Amino acid sequence: MNDSELDQLLKDGSPPVQVPAGFKHDVWLRIATAESAAWKPCAARLLERLLGVFAMPPVAVATCAAMVVAGVWCGMQPQKSDPATEVAYIQSVSPFAHAHRR
Numbered sequence: 001m002n003d004s005e006l007d008q009l010l011k012d013g014s015p016p017v018q019v020p021a022g023f024k025h026d027v028w029l030r031i032a033t034a035e036s037a038a039w040k041p042c043a044a045r046l047l048e049r050l051l052g053v054f055a056m057p058p059v060a061v062a063t064c065a066a067m068v069v070a071g072v073w074c075g076m077q078p079q080k081s082d083p084a085t086e087v088a089y090i091q092s093v094s095p096f097a098h099a100h101r102r
Contacts, residue, residue, distance in 0.1 A: 018054055020026075035041055 054063060
């Protein structure tokens with residue numbers, strides 16, 4: 001059996017399918033609706049808008065200034081330290097402290 005005979009046999013064996021006029025359009029519309037209702041595309045659009053806002057020069061400058069001020073403020077806060085921890089560190093790095101332990 002050659003290809004043309006097989007093609008003719010397949011055409012004769014399958015019933016003709018009638019699809020509505022707007023079938024293809026409806027399928028693509030349902031696909032687009034399903035994709036837009038998913039949370040990943042919504043999250044991607046939200047992230048894109050948010051990054052777009054931060055990319056605007058006035059917002060970017062204000063954000064950078066706020067981060068610098070926050071960093072300076074955090075750096076100026078007094079650190080509470082445990083004296084026992086400081087002594088343990090000094091003893092661990094001091095060559096004299098090791099000589100007395102032996």
